[in-house]
Amino acid sequence: MLSKITNRISTVIKNDIYITRLIALMLIWLVFMGFFRFEKFYTVINFQTMAAQFPEFGLMAFGIMLCMILGGIDLSVVGVANFAAIVGAITLKKIVGVDGEMLGIAIPIVFIVGIIIGAMAGAVNGFLISIINIPPILATLGTFELFTGIAIVLTKGKAISGIPFGFSEAITGRLFGLIPIQLLIFLAMALVITFLVTKTTYGKKLYLTGTNITAAKFSGVKTTKIIIKTYMISGISASLGGLIMLANYNSARAGYGTVYTLQCVLIVVLGGINPSGGKGKISGVILAIFVLQMLASGLNKIPEISSFYIPLIWGGVLVAVMVMNYFTENKKIKL
Amino acid sequence: MAQNVLKAVDIKKSFTGVQALKGVTLEIRPGEIHCLAGENGSGKSTLIKVISGVYTPEGGHVEYDGKSYKKITPIEAILNGVQVIYQDFSIFPNLSVMENLAFNTELASKSKLVNKKRMRKIAEEAIDKIKFEVDLDAKVGELPVASKQLVAICRALMFNAKLIIMDEPTTALTRKEINALFKIILDLKAQGIAILFVSHKLDEVFEISERFTILRSGELVFKGNTKDLDDKKFSYYMTGREIQIEPFEPKLTKQTKMLEVKNLTLNGYFYDVSFSVSKGEILGISGILGSGRTELALSLFGIRVVDSGIIKINGKEVAINSPTVAMENGIGYVPEDRLTEGLFLQQSIGDNIIISEIDNLTGKFGILDERKQSEEIQKWVKELSIATPNPDNACNTLSGGNQQRVVLAKWLARDLKVLILNGPSVGVDIGSKYDIHHILKKLADSGLAIIIISDDIPEVMSLSSKILIMRDGKISNTFEPSETTIHEITAQMV
Amino acid sequence: MSIRLKKLLRHNEFYIFVVILLLSFLIQSRSGQFYTPNNIVDIIAALIVPGLFAIGAFMVIVSGGIDISFPALASLSIYTTTRILVDIDYQGGILLPLVLTIIFGAVLGAVNGFLISRFKLQPLIVTLGVASMFRGFMQGVLKSVQIAVIPKGMSEFGTSSLFVAKNMETGLTSRMPTAIIILIITLVVVYFILNHTMYGRGLYAIGGNEISAERAGFNVKRIKFFLYVMVGIISSLAGLIRVSMMTQCHPTNMLGMEMMIIAGVVLGGVAITGGAGTLKGCMLGTILIIIVQNSLILMGIPTFWQGFFLGMLIIVGTGVSALQVKRLNSPKKGKGGDKYA
Numbered sequence A: 001m002l003s004k005i006t007n008r009i010s011t012v013i014k015n016d017i018y019i020t021r022l023i024a025l026m027l028i029w030l031v032f033m034g035f036f037r038f039e040k041f042y043t044v045i046n047f048q049t050m051a052a053q054f055p056e057f058g059l060m061a062f063g064i065m066l067c068m069i070l071g072g073i074d075l076s077v078v079g080v081a082n083f084a085a086i087v088g089a090i091t092l093k094k095i096v097g098v099d100g101e102m103l104g105i106a107i108p109i110v111f112i113v114g115i116i117i118g119a120m121a122g123a124v125n126g127f128l129i130s131i132i133n134i135p136p137i138l139a140t141l142g143t144f145e146l147f148t149g150i151a152i153v154l155t156k157g158k159a160i161s162g163i164p165f166g167f168s169e170a171i172t173g174r175l176f177g178l179i180p181i182q183l184l185i186f187l188a189m190a191l192v193i194t195f196l197v198t199k200t201t202y203g204k205k206l207y208l209t210g211t212n213i214t215a216a217k218f219s220g221v222k223t224t225k226i227i228i229k230t231y232m233i234s235g236i237s238a239s240l241g242g243l244i245m246l247a248n249y250n251s252a253r254a255g256y257g258t259v260y261t262l263q264c265v266l267i268v269v270l271g272g273i274n275p276s277g278g279k280g281k282i283s284g285v286i287l288a289i290f291v292l293q294m295l296a297s298g299l300n301k302i303p304e305i306s307s308f309y310i311p312l313i314w315g316g317v318l319v320a321v322m323v324m325n326y327f328t329e330n331k332k333i334k335l
Numbered sequence B: 001m002a003q004n005v006l007k008a009v010d011i012k013k014s015f016t017g018v019q020a021l022k023g024v025t026l027e028i029r030p031g032e033i034h035c036l037a038g039e040n041g042s043g044k045s046t047l048i049k050v051i052s053g054v055y056t057p058e059g060g061h062v063e064y065d066g067k068s069y070k071k072i073t074p075i076e077a078i079l080n081g082v083q084v085i086y087q088d089f090s091i092f093p094n095l096s097v098m099e100n101l102a103f104n105t106e107l108a109s110k111s112k113l114v115n116k117k118r119m120r121k122i123a124e125e126a127i128d129k130i131k132f133e134v135d136l137d138a139k140v141g142e143l144p145v146a147s148k149q150l151v152a153i154c155r156a157l158m159f160n161a162k163l164i165i166m167d168e169p170t171t172a173l174t175r176k177e178i179n180a181l182f183k184i185i186l187d188l189k190a191q192g193i194a195i196l197f198v199s200h201k202l203d204e205v206f207e208i209s210e211r212f213t214i215l216r217s218g219e220l221v222f223k224g225n226t227k228d229l230d231d232k233k234f235s236y237y238m239t240g241r242e243i244q245i246e247p248f249e250p251k252l253t254k255q256t257k258m259l260e261v262k263n264l265t266l267n268g269y270f271y272d273v274s275f276s277v278s279k280g281e282i283l284g285i286s287g288i289l290g291s292g293r294t295e296l297a298l299s300l301f302g303i304r305v306v307d308s309g310i311i312k313i314n315g316k317e318v319a320i321n322s323p324t325v326a327m328e329n330g331i332g333y334v335p336e337d338r339l340t341e342g343l344f345l346q347q348s349i350g351d352n353i354i355i356s357e358i359d360n361l362t363g364k365f366g367i368l369d370e371r372k373q374s375e376e377i378q379k380w381v382k383e384l385s386i387a388t389p390n391p392d393n394a395c396n397t398l399s400g401g402n403q404q405r406v407v408l409a410k411w412l413a414r415d416l417k418v419l420i421l422n423g424p425s426v427g428v429d430i431g432s433k434y435d436i437h438h439i440l441k442k443l444a445d446s447g448l449a450i451i452i453i454s455d456d457i458p459e460v461m462s463l464s465s466k467i468l469i470m471r472d473g474k475i476s477n478t479f480e481p482s483e484t485t486i487h488e489i490t491a492q493m494v
Numbered sequence C: 001m002s003i004r005l006k007k008l009l010r011h012n013e014f015y016i017f018v019v020i021l022l023l024s025f026l027i028q029s030r031s032g033q034f035y036t037p038n039n040i041v042d043i044i045a046a047l048i049v050p051g052l053f054a055i056g057a058f059m060v061i062v063s064g065g066i067d068i069s070f071p072a073l074a075s076l077s078i079y080t081t082t083r084i085l086v087d088i089d090y091q092g093g094i095l096l097p098l099v100l101t102i103i104f105g106a107v108l109g110a111v112n113g114f115l116i117s118r119f120k121l122q123p124l125i126v127t128l129g130v131a132s133m134f135r136g137f138m139q140g141v142l143k144s145v146q147i148a149v150i151p152k153g154m155s156e157f158g159t160s161s162l163f164v165a166k167n168m169e170t171g172l173t174s175r176m177p178t179a180i181i182i183l184i185i186t187l188v189v190v191y192f193i194l195n196h197t198m199y200g201r202g203l204y205a206i207g208g209n210e211i212s213a214e215r216a217g218f219n220v221k222r223i224k225f226f227l228y229v230m231v232g233i234i235s236s237l238a239g240l241i242r243v244s245m246m247t248q249c250h251p252t253n254m255l256g257m258e259m260m261i262i263a264g265v266v267l268g269g270v271a272i273t274g275g276a277g278t279l280k281g282c283m284l285g286t287i288l289i290i291i292v293q294n295s296l297i298l299m300g301i302p303t304f305w306q307g308f309f310l311g312m313l314i315i316v317g318t319g320v321s322a323l324q325v326k327r328l329n330s331p332k333k334g335k336g337g338d339k340y341a
Helices: A002-016 A017-036 A046-068 A076-093 A103-130 A136-155 A165-172 A181-199 A201-211 A213-218 A223-249 A260-270 A283-299 A309-332 B045-051 B072-079 B097-108 B116-128 B145-155 B174-191 B231-239 B292-300 B321-327 B338-342 B349-360 B370-383 B399-413 B430-445 B457-463 B486-493 C002-010 C012-031 C037-062 C070-087 C095-121 C125-143 C152-159 C180-196 C197-206 C210-216 C220-246 C259-267 C279-295 C302-329
Strands: B006-015 B018-029 B033-037 B057-064 B067-069 B082-085 B162-168 B192-198 B212-216 B219-225 B257-266 B271-278 B283-284 B309-311 B317-318 B331-333 B418-422 B447-451 B466-471 B474-479 C162-164 C173-177
Touching: A002 B317, A002 C037, A017 A309, A017 C152, A046 A076, A046 A181, A046 A201, A046 A223, A046 A283, A046 C095, A046 C152, A076 A103, A076 A136, A076 A260, A103 A136, A103 A165, A103 A223, A136 C259, A136 C302, A165 A181, A181 A201, A181 A223, A181 B317, A201 A213, A201 A223, A201 B349, A213 A223, A213 B338, A223 A309, A223 B067, A223 C152, A260 A283, A260 A309, A260 B321, A260 B457, A260 C125, A283 A309, A309 C095, A309 C125, B006 B045, B006 B418, B018 B057, B018 B466, B033 B045, B033 B231, B045 B162, B045 B192, B057 B370, B067 B321, B072 B082, B082 B145, B097 B486, B097 C197, B097 C210, B145 B162, B145 B174, B219 B430, B231 B430, B257 B292, B257 B447, B271 B292, B271 B447, B271 B466, B271 B474, B283 B292, B283 B430, B283 B457, B283 C259, B292 B331, B292 B418, B292 B447, B292 C125, B321 B331, B321 B418, B321 C210, B338 B399, B349 B370, B349 C152, B399 B430, B430 B447, B430 B457, B447 B457, B466 B486, B474 B486, C037 C070, C037 C162, C037 C173, C037 C197, C037 C220, C037 C279, C070 C095, C070 C220, C095 C125, C095 C152, C095 C220, C152 C220, C180 C197, C180 C220, C180 C279, C197 C210, C197 C220, C259 C279, C279 C302
Parallel strands: B018 B219, B033 B192, B033 B212, B082 B162, B162 B192, B283 B447, B283 B466, B331 B418, B418 B447
Antiparallel strands: B006 B018, B006 B057, B057 B067, B212 B219, B257 B271, B257 B309, B309 B317, B466 B474, C162 C173
């Protein structure tokens, strides 16, 4: 019986070295924080704060993840997020009066508008990549500039402030006084994407197209449709991230969250998604998001180390993981 | 007896427990044309890598011109006159012919700076050796395949080569180009250079090789003159079993026309092509590379859209303008290049099988039905006897023959009316090849209309109930397999 | 003559040159201010830093790789240099800062080079990680802050000029920075390396087919390693010039430039897949981006339109060449036959 369990575990470890590593890293960190900063780290407030912080970039990471499974990349997510946030902010200001009337209708409208913006932006990416045949890295680089550019034009380069408080209050509030609404939005999207990827034909086609697009075409998969769909989902996910950013800062600006592009690519790669496509699991990416947030928040509790160390640690972890992969994969070849 | 230019004696090599070479001996005489044959996995590539110094053998030794080595580096092998031309030719498509030819010499002489004059001279001398006419400033990537190969040959000749090893040299060439290549090879032979062909099938090299060495599962099974070999013996040595070739006689006759095309034209590729295939029939289409055969197949599957003409399925006219439409009309297509066009190598065998019918394996709301899926996968793994312990394994764990069965299964899983196979047994070893032929004949007898496109004439002869020859984009001839010979067909092709 | 013309028409550089000309005529006709001595000098001055970055990015892309760490590398290298010199109260000329940045650039570049050549890791992800590390090192370990007063030698070098161009109509003047010499020298040296040394041809060879390059006898690992060292040095020099010209060291304001630089290189016809492209194209692409950035104001378009036009430029520029490739491979054009045959 015991050997069966250990067998199971060892196959999991063998099959998913990325997830195993992330779990190990998270456990080590949790234990470390338990020893050194227990009273500061293990508080409800701390966990609530963390849960309110990661959804904005976590949602963007989802988009990049899907595109990477497809063998592409979406570098425009931050641009899409800001674009959606700005249009959302403008819509809010138009609908909601100073004293907050119409808020009940305004919130769903803002979300619908944001999602439409995200879907359209994603469709543009998908069109450029699948029909015009621009390499994804360049196409989304261009649309990042373009969407950010449009966002700047809409705001004349300034931040939009004076947004009715109601929106921010509603999104940054907590369900039963406990669970942050941002987290719920994140989880909802995580569920939708997990469902799409694991339970539908779209998911199968996504992985197979990412593995070999020619073979997919020759098997009758409508690859153009899959590509456009994927970038649209990425856009929608990013736009939700943007709306959460809008709520968290209660303002919108074209230049917010520029560090998120790199951070999200790091998350996705650490989560075990293969940049050449066709490989990787959403659970790995969700874990990587948690790990990043815990590292960041934990470090925050250690005043001796400034939060500026985070990029160093994060980059170091990424490089270390890649070097480790090199050795494990080389061992595999020799075996 | 003339001294051997190369003699590999009792070579042993294993990879983590698997004995790839179990004491193999290979002798090559100066100026001879030798063929090293064996199925995929027989150890022939390992042997080549030992000879050229890439691998160090665990047992045995290699003699070059009588000098014996237990261990050789690639550079020593080159200095001893051994040159390997790999299947991909090892060229730089983005650089000029001149640079491609001169790099090796320049690097060997440890030059640090580029001397265009000297490089041009080196390149000119190199192409002069086989009277190869080419623009030295042209980018190699823009040359036709045959010229790329000639560039590789010229480069190999520059190092006073005594032995040139060519890995599957004829696969990508047209008959005309093969003839040109053979002329060059005979010329090299006259200069005393030995040629070693490496091949996994009985093909063009058979006619020009003087001696054969055949490997099977890491062991030497035949060593001798080509004239002592015939098709049957060759197959036997390669596979270790007797294989009977029986011509195909359709059991279903006088059936409805399943696929009928009239005056099909794709400008630049084929013109006015008309033919029909009935239920239970296997139609063979043959022609040299560039005859339009591949484009015809692609057009029938909707990858390329014809400019004019009519396609009828089961008597009904259809406009096939995408693979989806083709599939809806019951057409399936097995591409020639299995690895890049047919399979998702890193994904599971199961997913590879069900991808073409995935939209039918869903329950409500487009949710995948796991049970239906695994039933379907099990069914086809069994039906086509795909050798795997677990269909969840990645497809690249399979041998070439089994991979081809996976591609077949992918299409059979759909309710097909017409199956088009472009090169049904390219890159498949002989044993699997006949198994696949058997499967195809059985499928035809069960009512499928099959089109095979192949330049492997014996294959077309033994499979088809009717043969069309394409030449310059037109159907030049029609044959009944029983009333023609390989020779006649070959003559019609070029 | 007609053959030469045909050859010209096949090159991307030609088209980008035409676009630059058309754009400049447009700006000239709208504002009358493009072809003025001071504007031309301004554009050239604005080209120095992005131009150097672009040269480095170009070399990496030709080898089939990609580097997005160069702004972080340059920032860390020049911040360290400035910090050390300010702390020791350095009063000398530009020579020591120059030597220091070159050393730091080489060392930091070697980090990329080591990871990519030794472990054969994907350059995009490695340089992403390394960029993050450099930034974290600078902000966390070195606790970087803005250095308002930089050593005299640096600011003197940054503000010195070769000549001053004056616009006779408006009376506006622009100085041609001495630093342009570094760009010119780098261009000449890199041009020589790429076209006249076996090392440079090796870069193209690796970009074309890495396995073949190894078989032909190129030391691929060494070539790649030194490539990233060189790119580190060139990027570092760009950092030094940037700080010297601004006469203050703002540690983070170069970060984020990588996307624009890579876009310029690709606009210049350099294949993102490696192996093809010229230094000329790379510079033309960068110039086009600089003109768009600098000249909107001349046309009376508010500067906040900049991002929009840049985005459009990248999409249209890459889109046109992507469509060209697509047409080349399409069924009607003969060539494609090879692929399926």
